[in-house]
Amino acid sequence: MLFENKSTSVFSEQTVYADRVKLSILNIYGENPKACVVTFGCQQNVSDSEKLKGMLKMMGYEITEDWALADFIIFNTCAVRGHAEDRVYGNIGKVKQLKKDKPRLIAAVCGCMAQQESVAEKIKKSYPYIDMVFGTQVFHRLPEFIYKQLNGSPRIFELTLDNSDIVEDIPVSRDGTYKGWLPIMYGCNNFCTYCIVPYVRGRERSRDPEKILEEARAMIANGCKDITLLGQNVNSYGKGCDHGINFAKLLRMINDIEGDFRIRFMTSHPKDCTVELLDTIRDCEKVSRHLHLPFQSGSSRILKLMNRYYDREAYLSLIKEAKARIPDVSLTSDIIVGFPGETYEDFKETLSLVEEVKFSSLFTFIYSPREGTPAARMADPVTREEKGKWFDELLRLQERIAAENVKNYIGKTYRVLCDGYGSNEGFVTGHTSGTAVIEFEGDEGLLGKFVNVKVDLYDGTLKGTIIK
Numbered sequence: 001m002l003f004e005n006k007s008t009s010v011f012s013e014q015t016v017y018a019d020r021v022k023l024s025i026l027n028i029y030g031e032n033p034k035a036c037v038v039t040f041g042c043q044q045n046v047s048d049s050e051k052l053k054g055m056l057k058m059m060g061y062e063i064t065e066d067w068a069l070a071d072f073i074i075f076n077t078c079a080v081r082g083h084a085e086d087r088v089y090g091n092i093g094k095v096k097q098l099k100k101d102k103p104r105l106i107a108a109v110c111g112c113m114a115q116q117e118s119v120a121e122k123i124k125k126s127y128p129y130i131d132m133v134f135g136t137q138v139f140h141r142l143p144e145f146i147y148k149q150l151n152g153s154p155r156i157f158e159l160t161l162d163n164s165d166i167v168e169d170i171p172v173s174r175d176g177t178y179k180g181w182l183p184i185m186y187g188c189n190n191f192c193t194y195c196i197v198p199y200v201r202g203r204e205r206s207r208d209p210e211k212i213l214e215e216a217r218a219m220i221a222n223g224c225k226d227i228t229l230l231g232q233n234v235n236s237y238g239k240g241c242d243h244g245i246n247f248a249k250l251l252r253m254i255n256d257i258e259g260d261f262r263i264r265f266m267t268s269h270p271k272d273c274t275v276e277l278l279d280t281i282r283d284c285e286k287v288s289r290h291l292h293l294p295f296q297s298g299s300s301r302i303l304k305l306m307n308r309y310y311d312r313e314a315y316l317s318l319i320k321e322a323k324a325r326i327p328d329v330s331l332t333s334d335i336i337v338g339f340p341g342e343t344y345e346d347f348k349e350t351l352s353l354v355e356e357v358k359f360s361s362l363f364t365f366i367y368s369p370r371e372g373t374p375a376a377r378m379a380d381p382v383t384r385e386e387k388g389k390w391f392d393e394l395l396r397l398q399e400r401i402a403a404e405n406v407k408n409y410i411g412k413t414y415r416v417l418c419d420g421y422g423s424n425e426g427f428v429t430g431h432t433s434g435t436a437v438i439e440f441e442g443d444e445g446l447l448g449k450f451v452n453v454k455v456d457l458y459d460g461t462l463k464g465t466i467i468k
């Protein structure tokens with residue numbers, strides 16, 4: 001099936017710069033100039049870093065993990081939590097010494113944190129040894145920026161966020177072979193009051209389905225067995241596009257590609273989780289039996305303050321529907337503890353929701369204010385210490401639920417993708433179609449392969465035996 005391609009592929013301009021950089025760096029640094037990409041934050045950033053590495057390789061750089069060897073270093077940053085930002089400042093501060101040792105080193109900062117004007121201003125004033133700062137919608141212009149730096153341009157600050165069309169055909173250097181990220185849409189329109197994403201990633205923009213299918217086919221042909229579809233709000237895929245392909249339909253199309261592989265996706269918003277999507281997960285044998293549905297708070301009052309577009313009752317009825325339609329579904333969620341104005345009574349509603357749903361696992365965070373978001377201006381009288389106690393209470397509850405959940409695995413057989421080494425030599429681990437990890441006897445020859453494993457016991461880890 002062919003779709004009208006509305007993406008403007010302006011990357012071809014960059015290939016011209018890439019060729020010029022290739023020649024220049026050979027002259028300046030000699031054989032094998034090296035580049036280091038330091039990534040902070042979420043899977044979207046990891047995926048963007050794979051593109052940064054793809055472009056750097058295209059320009060003739062060899063990728064290194066060793067900062068001291070690098071002739072070009074780039075920090076791909078995250079803005080979701082204050083702690084992550086502090087770590088970035090700590091790391092970019094180290095560039096000063098690196099540049100003393102290697103004066104021709106070029107240093108760059110990009111990503112969500114760099115997209116914020118206040119951050120770019122701070123780097124401009126306080127980190128004069130950073131040569132370029134650029135945002136999330138212009139990172140494909142890396143060849144141009146490096147070319148300009150090599151040719152004596154002043155420091156580059158480029159934060160354009162104009163929500164223009166998606167740039168396709170950027171080369172990708174994937175970190176793994178049998179597991180891979182596949183971005184399908186970018187940005188978010190939801191404006192949850194605590195979240196910085198809509199301000200630093202822009203409005204929702206979906207890739208053309210044909211481009212996504214093309215990339216998925218190539219990944220599968222290269223041995224990928226586990227594809228994770230990425231989007232800040234992945235299940236709103238296709239909204240506002242005239243091709244008529246929504247997220248559920250896209251899943252079915254990827255499921256129809258020939259080959260033995262799994263499809264995962266993140267992150268979904270409960271308001272866009274439709275019955276059609278639930279039935280698609282049930283019907284498509286390659287789609288993982290896993291639904292990550294962040295609920296953030298069990299209190300309808302707090303959900304309203306968060307601008308989440310659903311209340312406690314709507315979320316619970318969605319979970320009921322998901323369990324009824326996909327009986328073996330593994331449910332996970334994100335929770336924010338201590339949102340401004342949250343009382344212990346509100347928090348108890350989060351506890352009761354967790355008790356009721358019985359999630360496989362949870363990603364829990366204590367609220368961290370993000371400058372520029374509405375929540376950062378709300379009164380927040382509860383102390384960090386008090387929030388810490390609530391947080392611990394939530395962790396204890398989830399530990400008990402997880403220990404109960406795990407008993408359901410004993411004696412059953414699961415098809416797993418071997419994707420890691422076990423805690424002892426001669427053992428490997430594998431992920432089920434849901435979220436469980438099982439350890440069993442095997443060697444590295446199994447990595448990237450599917451096997452059936454019967455779970456024998458749980459001793460802090462699920463342990464099993466391969467069934468031939």
Ligand code: SF4
Pocket residue numbers: 188189190191192195196197198232233269
């Ligand atoms: S839906 Fe997710 S990415 Fe979008 S504003 Fe809310 S929390 Fe942020």
